[in-house]
Amino acid sequence: MDFSRDFIEFACDRKVLRFGEFKTKAGRLSPYFFNAGLFNDGDSLARLCGFYARAIIEAAIPCDVLFGPAYKGIPLVAGTAMTLAQQGRNLPYCFNRKEAKDHGEGGMLIGAPLAGRVLIIDDVISAGTSVGESVNIIKAAGATPAGVVIAIDRMERGTGERSAVQEVESNYGIPVISVASLDDLIGYIQGSADLVQHLTAVTQYRAQYGVKET
Numbered sequence: 001m002d003f004s005r006d007f008i009e010f011a012c013d014r015k016v017l018r019f020g021e022f023k024t025k026a027g028r029l030s031p032y033f034f035n036a037g038l039f040n041d042g043d044s045l046a047r048l049c050g051f052y053a054r055a056i057i058e059a060a061i062p063c064d065v066l067f068g069p070a071y072k073g074i075p076l077v078a079g080t081a082m083t084l085a086q087q088g089r090n091l092p093y094c095f096n097r098k099e100a101k102d103h104g105e106g107g108m109l110i111g112a113p114l115a116g117r118v119l120i121i122d123d124v125i126s127a128g129t130s131v132g133e134s135v136n137i138i139k140a141a142g143a144t145p146a147g148v149v150i151a152i153d154r155m156e157r158g159t160g161e162r163s164a165v166q167e168v169e170s171n172y173g174i175p176v177i178s179v180a181s182l183d184d185l186i187g188y189i190q191g192s193a194d195l196v197q198h199l200t201a202v203t204q205y206r207a208q209y210g211v212k213e214t
Helices: 002-013 042-059 073-086 129-140 164-172 182-190 196-209
Strands: 017-023 029-034 065-068 093-101 107-111 117-121 144-153 176-181
Touching: 002 017, 002 042, 002 144, 002 176, 002 182, 017 196, 029 196, 042 073, 042 144, 042 176, 065 073, 065 129, 073 093, 073 117, 117 129, 129 144, 129 164, 144 164, 144 182, 164 176, 176 182, 182 196
Parallel strands: 065 093, 065 117, 117 144, 144 176
Antiparallel strands: 017 029, 093 107
16 A cells, blocks of 8 residues: 555654654564554644545545544544545544533533544554543443544554454454554665665564564
């Protein structure tokens, strides 16, 4: 998918995807780090949501509502809904609060009602905890989880032999779509004179902690 390469180039240009030595939540020393929170202006958010929209259209997952888990999923779901509407697919969207509001409209959810098939929009999947919470919210509303869309799939093992993405797909029986994967990143590095110096470290990390492509 050409847009996966375009996304990685965009993330590198915005310094959202960085190279060096970074400690992950699992305590591993990763040669790269992705921080979606650094897409922090109007132009970069619009472009980011454009990639999400393309991934959703390419995957052709049937869905009726978009859901963004608090907090990073909130701007992502709103921006992706706007982008899809501009491309002729107008979907309602919803997001949750971390704490229930006890005045005004109250409740935990803001936006459209959760009904039918619900597609979750998030930044990454680290341990699958956020997805589990989203699935519970969706089911509690009487709706059906349809899948998850994330920016990048690190394709590395969790606590067992499967990746966090593979565990989510297995545990909840839903597809996980990523705009780009670690394999896409390696392919991009191989063709970049500016980044090829990081190729050995990234491929060694892939060999040590990676899983087969999902």
